[in-house]
Amino acid sequence: MAKSKVLVVGGTGYIGRRIVRASLEQGHPTYVLQRAEIGLDIEKLHLLLSFKKQGARLVQGSFSDQQSLVEAVKKVDVVICTMSGVHFKSHSILMQLKLVDAIKEAGNVKDLGILKSGSKI
Numbered sequence: 001m002a003k004s005k006v007l008v009v010g011g012t013g014y015i016g017r018r019i020v021r022a023s024l025e026q027g028h029p030t031y032v033l034q035r036a037e038i039g040l041d042i043e044k045l046h047l048l049l050s051f052k053k054q055g056a057r058l059v060q061g062s063f064s065d066q067q068s069l070v071e072a073v074k075k076v077d078v079v080i081c082t083m084s085g086v087h088f089k090s091h092s093i094l095m096q097l098k099l100v101d102a103i104k105e106a107g108n109v110k111d112l113g114i115l116k117s118g119s120k121i
């Protein structure tokens, strides 16, 4: 099977970490967005380092820095977004539209998966 370069956004979340591991296990070059906002969150940093040890590549970025999202998606063929954590659903959707805009601007991504509330997994 051909391997795709996969970017996981929300990679330290409940679903995201499972997708990162599955992508690595299946041999896809796997990139994980490391958001600037996580700061010194030890649990997230620990998880990100463990992904790195397993072969993932960490990509710095922020939803507050559109160009950083464009640069992140330029590296991959497929983007999987498992972000959540924003209280208002409409706000979460607006955040994810930033990612869609970045994908349109980058112009190279073949596939985008967004996991939303109520998704069957």
Ligand SMILES: NC(=O)c1ccc[n+]([C@@H]2O[C@H](COP(=O)([O-])OP(=O)(O)OC[C@H]3O[C@@H](n4cnc5c(N)ncnc54)[C@H](OP(=O)(O)O)[C@@H]3O)[C@@H](O)[C@H]2O)c1
Binding pocket: 009, 010, 011, 012, 013, 014, 015, 016, 033, 035, 038, 044, 063, 082, 083, 084, 085, 086, 095, 115, 116, 117, 118, 119, 120, 121
């Ligand atoms: N958990 C389930 O059983 C389940 C079932 C069906 C559907 N879903 C859906 O799947 C999605 C993920 O759920 P989850 O349970 O994995 O959520 P989660 O554990 O809360 O993880 C969501 C991730 O989103 C990122 N995030 C948080 N705040 C953010 C912000 N302000 N801006 C950008 N990114 C932010 C964080 O990842 P980073 O810090 O790594 O960036 C966080 O770990 C949600 O849409 C949820 O409704 C979940």
